Amino acid sequence: MSNRFVIILAAGQGTRMKSKLYKVLHPVCGKPMVEHVVDQMAHIGTTKIITVVGHGAEKVKEHLQGKSDFVLQKEQLGTAHAVLQTKDLLENEEGHTLVVCGDTPLVKSETIQALMKHHEKEKAVMTVLTAKTTQPTGYGRVIRNEKGYIEKIVEEKDASAEEKLVQEINAGTYCFDNKALFMALQKVSNNNAQGEYYLPDVLAILKNEGLNVTAFMTDDFSETLGVNDRVALAKAEEIMRSRINEYHMRNGVTIMDPKNTYIDMNVTIGQDTVIYPGTVIKGDTVIGVDCEIGPNSDISNCHIGNKTIIRQSVACDSQIGSSVQIGPFSHIRPEAYISDEVRIGNFVEIKKSTIGAKSKVSHLSYMGDAEIGSNVNVGCGSITVNYDGKNKFKTIIEDEAFIGCNSNLIAPVTVGKGAYVAAGSTITDDVPIQSLSIARARQVNKENYVEKLNKKRQ
Ligand code: UD1
Numbered sequence: 001m002s003n004r005f006v007i008i009l010a011a012g013q014g015t016r017m018k019s020k021l022y023k024v025l026h027p028v029c030g031k032p033m034v035e036h037v038v039d040q041m042a043h044i045g046t047t048k049i050i051t052v053v054g055h056g057a058e059k060v061k062e063h064l065q066g067k068s069d070f071v072l073q074k075e076q077l078g079t080a081h082a083v084l085q086t087k088d089l090l091e092n093e094e095g096h097t098l099v100v101c102g103d104t105p106l107v108k109s110e111t112i113q114a115l116m117k118h119h120e121k122e123k124a125v126m127t128v129l130t131a132k133t134t135q136p137t138g139y140g141r142v143i144r145n146e147k148g149y150i151e152k153i154v155e156e157k158d159a160s161a162e163e164k165l166v167q168e169i170n171a172g173t174y175c176f177d178n179k180a181l182f183m184a185l186q187k188v189s190n191n192n193a194q195g196e197y198y199l200p201d202v203l204a205i206l207k208n209e210g211l212n213v214t215a216f217m218t219d220d221f222s223e224t225l226g227v228n229d230r231v232a233l234a235k236a237e238e239i240m241r242s243r244i245n246e247y248h249m250r251n252g253v254t255i256m257d258p259k260n261t262y263i264d265m266n267v268t269i270g271q272d273t274v275i276y277p278g279t280v281i282k283g284d285t286v287i288g289v290d291c292e293i294g295p296n297s298d299i300s301n302c303h304i305g306n307k308t309i310i311r312q313s314v315a316c317d318s319q320i321g322s323s324v325q326i327g328p329f330s331h332i333r334p335e336a337y338i339s340d341e342v343r344i345g346n347f348v349e350i351k352k353s354t355i356g357a358k359s360k361v362s363h364l365s366y367m368g369d370a371e372i373g374s375n376v377n378v379g380c381g382s383i384t385v386n387y388d389g390k391n392k393f394k395t396i397i398e399d400e401a402f403i404g405c406n407s408n409l410i411a412p413v414t415v416g417k418g419a420y421v422a423a424g425s426t427i428t429d430d431v432p433i434q435s436l437s438i439a440r441a442r443q444v445n446k447e448n449y450v451e452k453l454n455k456k457r458q
């Protein structure tokens with residue numbers, strides 16, 4: 001393989017996004033746009049990937065660390081100027097150079113490969129990826145001569161009324177002969193409506209040198225979508241979402257209503273798992289086989305075993321075993337370790353706690369900073385009192401213990417193996433194994449009290 005360099009343009013502020021977040025870092029299905037682009041490029045096998053950074057350089061580098069080299073474009077004077085920043089690294093190299101914009105997150109490696117094939121077949125020094133759309137506003141237009149050969153690319157702001165009618169657009173993705181690219185870049189001027197050095201101008205320059213430039217049209221406009229504002233961001237999200245959902249469905253996952261299911265790029269889901277509507281699955285979540293998730297659940301960065309059911313609940317940064325039942329309306333907060341066959345019921349919050357196999361916390365409880373053994377039953381309305389306003393303390397509930405309803409376990413405290421806590425207790429001291437602990441006021445019945453009271457009142 002001859003050298004294959006990739007330059008990714010990611011230095012712009014993205015003014016049209018109206019955001020404090022740099023444009024290329026806006027996520028599409030949980031992953032920054034520019035990372036989608038870099039990951040697709042990595043699939044095609046490259047000699048070197050160089051990302052041109054400027055606005056938010058440090059943040060962009062953080063996201064792409066290990067996947068790309070970087071050059072800094074101090075002032076954003078246009079896309080040609082951006083490419084020129086790689087001069088010291090690439091100018092004298094032989095080979096092909098691909099240039100891709102960091103704001104085109106939907107571009108696929110297969111299309112880049114087809115573009116390169118076309119480039120080689122045509123023995124071109126430049127091949128530009130184009131697409132047709134009925135809504136070309138904002139894109140550079142591809143102007144062809146009467147024979148159908150590409151002549152030049154005209155930016156929206158420089159286009160005549162007639163040129164604006166052209167429906168073939170520049171995708172912002174190009175394949176170049178590396179040496180020809182750097183030769184032409186020297187000749188680009190900024191004599192245009194935006195006073196910028198336009199990379200697409202390289203096309204007419206090379207053509208005027210008598211060199212062969214071609215266009216490769218993809219039939220899928222959606223792939224070439226350039227995200228310059230939030231409207232396009234939503235469109236990109238919608239297309240990426242349907243790609244992701246389709247991938248999972250083809251892998252044996254049932255998604256009841258794909259239009260209403262939101263799964264991030266890096267999520268893994270096992271076969272025969274069913275995802276109900278209104279479910280959002282984010283981050284590095286892994287879900288096993290035969291699970292039922294949703295409706296209306298929000299899961300992020302969780303590892304979930306097999307045959308687990310999560311209904312109408314929120315879970316994040318936690319591990320959930322197999323054959324677990326969660327919800328409806330449970331809240332699993334970070335660092336929960338929930339073992340197999342556990343039952344977490346409605347209005348239960350679990351935080352930074354371990355729950356052993358087959359234990360139940362079925363209703364209206366808070367378990368925080370707790371270590372709960374197996375086969376434990378936590379009755380309705382039980383609370384680990386873990387916080388004194390300054391520090392957090394641990395509650396330990398050993399195997400087979402039974403916590404009666406509406407108990408307060410004031411941490412640090414241990415309930416021993418097989419012990420019982422009577423309903424309504426406020427436990428401040430450790431409960432020995434196999435004991436019953438009652439920590440509540442005794443009941444006093446005052447017989448006929450009401451009759452006496454009524455007489456007094458008369
Ligand atoms: C660009 C193309 C347009 C094409 C469209 C496709 C130019 C002049 N126009 O327009 O023909 O149809 O993409 O989406 O190239 N950038 C830098 N440094 C700069 C300027 C831009 O790194 O000085 C980066 C941006 O961060 C962005 C990319 O280059 O990722 C494209 O810039 P953008 O301003 O979005 O160009 P468009 O107006 O979309």
Ligand code: MG
Nearest residue numbers: 103226227228
């Ligand atoms: Mg753009």
